[in-house]
Amino acid sequence: MEQSKKSTQDNLLEVKNLKISFKTDEGIVTAVDGIDFSVRQGQTLGIVGESGSGKSVSTWSIMRLLPKNSIIDENSSIQFQRKSGKTVEITKLKTKSKELREIRGGEVALIFQEPMSSFSPVYTIGNQIMEAVLQHRDVTDQEAEEIAVDMLDRVGISNPRQRFKQYPFELSGGMRQRAMIAVALSMNPSLLIADEPTTSLDVTIQAQILELMNELQKDLGMSIIFITHNLGVIAQVADEIEVMYLGKILERGTTKEIINQPKHPYTKALIKAIPRLDHLGERLTAIQGDIPSPLSRPVGCPFYTRCDDVISGVCDVKMPEPTHLSDTHTVYCFLHEEKDV
Amino acid sequence: MVKFLIKRTLGMVVTMFFVSIMIFVIMELPPGDYAERWAFRKFSGTGAQITEADLDNIRANFGLDRPAPERYLTWIKDIVLHGDFGQAFAFQTSVNNVIGQKIWLTLAILFSTLIITYTISIPVGMYAAVRQNSVEDHALTIFSYLGFALPNFLLALVLLYIMTTYFGTSVGGLFSPEYADEPWSKGKVLDLLSHLIIPAIILAWSATAFQLQTVRATMLDELNTLSVTAARARGVAEWKLLIKYPARLAINPVISTMGFDANRIFSELPIVALVLGLPELGGLLLKSYLDLDMYVAGAILLILTFMIVFMNFLSDILLAFLDPRVKLIEG
Numbered sequence: 001m002e003q004s005k006k007s008t009q010d011n012l013l014e015v016k017n018l019k020i021s022f023k024t025d026e027g028i029v030t031a032v033d034g035i036d037f038s039v040r041q042g043q044t045l046g047i048v049g050e051s052g053s054g055k056s057v058s059t060w061s062i063m064r065l066l067p068k069n070s071i072i073d074e075n076s077s078i079q080f081q082r083k084s085g086k087t088v089e090i091t092k093l094k095t096k097s098k099e100l101r102e103i104r105g106g107e108v109a110l111i112f113q114e115p116m117s118s119f120s121p122v123y124t125i126g127n128q129i130m131e132a133v134l135q136h137r138d139v140t141d142q143e144a145e146e147i148a149v150d151m152l153d154r155v156g157i158s159n160p161r162q163r164f165k166q167y168p169f170e171l172s173g174g175m176r177q178r179a180m181i182a183v184a185l186s187m188n189p190s191l192l193i194a195d196e197p198t199t200s201l202d203v204t205i206q207a208q209i210l211e212l213m214n215e216l217q218k219d220l221g222m223s224i225i226f227i228t229h230n231l232g233v234i235a236q237v238a239d240e241i242e243v244m245y246l247g248k249i250l251e252r253g254t255t256k257e258i259i260n261q262p263k264h265p266y267t268k269a270l271i272k273a274i275p276r277l278d279h280l281g282e283r284l285t286a287i288q289g290d291i292p293s294p295l296s297r298p299v300g301c302p303f304y305t306r307c308d309d310v311i312s313g314v315c316d317v318k319m320p321e322p323t324h325l326s327d328t329h330t331v332y333c334f335l336h337e338e339k340d341v
Numbered sequence: 342m343v344k345f346l347i348k349r350t351l352g353m354v355v356t357m358f359f360v361s362i363m364i365f366v367i368m369e370l371p372p373g374d375y376a377e378r379w380a381f382r383k384f385s386g387t388g389a390q391i392t393e394a395d396l397d398n399i400r401a402n403f404g405l406d407r408p409a410p411e412r413y414l415t416w417i418k419d420i421v422l423h424g425d426f427g428q429a430f431a432f433q434t435s436v437n438n439v440i441g442q443k444i445w446l447t448l449a450i451l452f453s454t455l456i457i458t459y460t461i462s463i464p465v466g467m468y469a470a471v472r473q474n475s476v477e478d479h480a481l482t483i484f485s486y487l488g489f490a491l492p493n494f495l496l497a498l499v500l501l502y503i504m505t506t507y508f509g510t511s512v513g514g515l516f517s518p519e520y521a522d523e524p525w526s527k528g529k530v531l532d533l534l535s536h537l538i539i540p541a542i543i544l545a546w547s548a549t550a551f552q553l554q555t556v557r558a559t560m561l562d563e564l565n566t567l568s569v570t571a572a573r574a575r576g577v578a579e580w581k582l583l584i585k586y587p588a589r590l591a592i593n594p595v596i597s598t599m600g601f602d603a604n605r606i607f608s609e610l611p612i613v614a615l616v617l618g619l620p621e622l623g624g625l626l627l628k629s630y631l632d633l634d635m636y637v638a639g640a641i642l643l644i645l646t647f648m649i650v651f652m653n654f655l656s657d658i659l660l661a662f663l664d665p666r667v668k669l670i671e672g
Contacts, residue, residue, distance in 0.1 A: 063574055096579060105576035112567055120568040120586050122664055131585075132575040167665050183575065 012191055012223045013039040013062065013080050019073035020057055020066065028071075029294045031057045033247040039191065044217065044224040046238030046255070048231055048270065050291050054247040055227045059193045062225075063104050064095050083107055083190060106136035109184035113196040115176035119168035125152075126164035129183050136187045151182040156212060174205035178212065185216060192217075193225045198233060210236055232274045235259050240328070243267050246291060246302035248319070253329035263331040266303045301333070309335055345661055353654045357647060364642045365413045368635040375430045375633045376400040403430060416639070426643075427636035431629070436640045440622065444644060446515065447610065447621045450540050451648065454606050455599070457545040458552055463595060466556025467588055473561060481553065488550025493609050496543045497616040504539065515619065540613050544606050552602075555594050563587030589663065596660050600653035607645050 020032040032054040039045045047055045060066050062078055078090035080103065093100045112118040119128060129148035133139065139147065145164070152160035155178040168176055177197060184192055194213065198206040214237060217224055228234050234241060234255070241258040243251045243266060251264040262268045272285040289306040292298055298305050304315035314334050323336045376399040380391050400406040404415075419425040426436035469478045515536055520529045563569065564587050572582045611623025622641045629637035661667045 065570055065574055101576040101578060103576075104574055110571070110574040112571065114567055117567040118571040120572070121666055122589060123585075128572075131572070131577060135576050169666065180571075183571075187575070 010040045011038045011079075011081070012041050013078070013225075015058070015062070016077040016079075017073075018058055018061065018076045018078065020054070020061055020076075021071045021073070022067075023069040023071065026295055030297065031247055031294055032061075033297075035242075035244070035247070035249045037242055037249070037252070039223045039225060040239075041190075042217070042221050042223055043239045044226055044237050046226045046228065046234035046241040047244055048228060048234055048241060049244035050229055052246070052291050052294065053244040055244050056195050058244075059195065059225055059227060060110075062090060062191075062193065063108055063110060064090065064093065064100060065104075065110070080108070080191075102136070105132055105187050105189070107189050108191045108193065109187060109189040110193045110195065111177070111180045111184050111197050113199045115173060115180045115200070116168065118180055119176065121168055124165055124167055125171070125179050129164075129179075129186055132183050133186050147186055148182070151186040152179065155179070155182045155185070155216070156208075157182070173201055174208065177201060177205075177209055181209075181212065181216070185220065185222075188220065189222060191223045191225065193227070195227045196229070197226075199228065199230075206233065213237065230274075231259070231270050243270070246294065246297060248302050249332065250301075250303060251329075251331045251333075253326070257326065257329040261329075263325065263329075263336055264303075264333050265307050265309050265335070269308075311335075342661070346658065349654055349657055353650055356650050360646050360650065361417055361643060362413070364639055364646070365409075365416065367642070368639045369409060371630070371633060373633060374400070374405055375635065376403055376405055378633045379403075379430065403428070416636070420640075420643070426640035429629075429634060429637045431632045431634040431637070436636050439637055440625065440640055440644070443620055443622050443625060446537075446619065447607075447623075448648070449537055450544070450610060450619075450621065451603060451606055453537055453541040454544040454548065455602060457541055458548040458602065459595065461545070462549045462552035463556055463592060466553040467560050467583075467591060469553070470557045470560035470564060470587075470591075471583065481557075485550035485553055488546040491546070493543055493547070494612050494616050496546065497540070497613050500539055500543060501617065536619075540610070540617055540619060543613050544609055547609075548602055548605065552595050552598075555598070556591050559594050560587050560591040563590050593660060593664055596656050596663065599656040599659075600649055603649050603652040607649070 015035070015037050017034050017036065018032055019030065019034050021028050021030045035054075035058060037045065037047070037058075047059070049055045057066065057070075061070075061072060062080070066072075072091050074091075076091055079087050080090050081087050082103070088099065088103070090100075090103075093103075119125065126145065126148055129151065130141070130144045133144040133147050134141070137144070137147070149160045149164050152163055157163050157175060157178050163171065163175070163179070168179075171179060181197075192213075197213070198209050201209060210233065213224065213226075216222075224237070226234060226237050231241075238255050241253065241255055242249050243258070243264065245266055251258065251262070251267050258267060259271065262271055266287075269285070269287045273287065275284055287306055288308075292302070292305055298316065300314075300316045300318050301307070301320055304310045307315065310316070311334055320332045320334045320337055322330045322332055324330050325336070376396055380396060380399055384391055397406060404412070416427055419427065424437070426440070428434075429436045429439040432439050465481060469481045472478050515533060516529065517532050517536075520532045523529055564583075566587070569582060569586050572586055573579075577585070607623070610621055611627070613619075614621040614623060622645065626638055626641045629635075629641070657667075
């Protein structure tokens, strides 16, 4: 990656050649197939892709949260710069090690798509925030409660002291997602992974949550990985975007480059699929076909089975090499390859 | 919580009221009454002619001549106000004297069975879930199926045989011969416990097998919920989060079926008691029905159903205590 060579010191997280497979009854399924990405200090990286593209799997691996039947390839590397300045290789950590537990929550936090099921229904919101605070900060119960109430207030929850005592099912969906963000940020992480945080919310709440996240990022200076299938959402929050498809990255660049000059046919198709107010009355262009099962991955470019511009005999033979269009813009597509040479 | 408690207590009282009526109806159902049985025993073979008038006299002696609703009211009033369950005709004493000791024995077996069941099934079921598909998990599954499949009386016979042949301990009855006529002492209590443990183990096996599978299944579901992953992502240590999140919810189905467990134990106990020679309530119930000794039968039924209703009440209260969602629905 060009930009990472220039500014490796700035990189909070550097993922190289990440390959993740799952042992299943039908055999070994590869969910993520040799991807690279990096997150710079204070910046937001957006990862876009359809369901099953491996975007959640690749980010969950940063916290080693994948189930027991998952295998991270031994040549994969996830380098994370800790608050102390020390860089750790996450893939080498033991899942039960103290260092990993310090990183989980304390330095990398995760918020999920489903705010309802990511809280346990039998404990109060306050209990679950305090648990996080007590885990990572050396404070008394009293102080932890103050931090938690403060955090609830900060994410825009009214009556924080009362909400603190309530159960997750007593809050609305938007409130719950705010509370989830409060849990994540109460430990002051340097990296926040937001795994489709707005997908289950209605549009007005979505906008509020996105605004809140932008605001909090400015205040707290953390980096964010924002995962979504909605390019419209990601354009509002991300500095850089990676487009993922079936465990591979097809295109990466700054948000401007991806939105204004998309190069990969898949990216173009995703942008066409966003509903727009100035195009009312027109039919949305859907991408033909379904995403292939990871059990029968196509040979070559993973997208060729659904691509309008497929070059037969080329695309279905091998994966294209990266083509660098600018320092930041890279595309993996044969349509653009010869221009680079 | 107070409102919830009051509501549940009232519910229990109302249930017991209807149950007592049903029991009284059941007591009245068999054809004939104890007056006829008594007359038959006393005069059969003597050649004496019993007239309806004689029978009415006997009925009046036993207090059986009054109308059923009146008898029900006296019966229930004595029980509620004085704890007096009436007269045991065949034994020529009060019901309380007849069933007294047997109740304590039955309850002792019930509670020791429940304690064994829960102390084994809950932690072991959780362990099996966490180690899903391991050798231990499969071994425990086999153990469970044995518990389901083996008839209790067979198990009782096998244990009886093993204990007497290989350990030389006496198993049948309540006490070993050397303590049978002794006054109460520490040794006698221990001896009683050692006799109670065998039926408790036999009854607990199938109950444990059932609850173990329930705990394991719920635990497996809970282990894969997002809230567990979320807690893990907060950096909570593995054993700590297992206890705080999935384990707490895995107990719920066990608690909500406490009443069923009590019910099952009561219906299985008579056979086990028969094999082991234990004087418990089930056998007495059958005998009193054959004798038309209705107040004994009624007292036993009332006590057994009360225990089941009470266990259900207890499980409701515990569940509300453990799971805030229960109170929400109840309002």
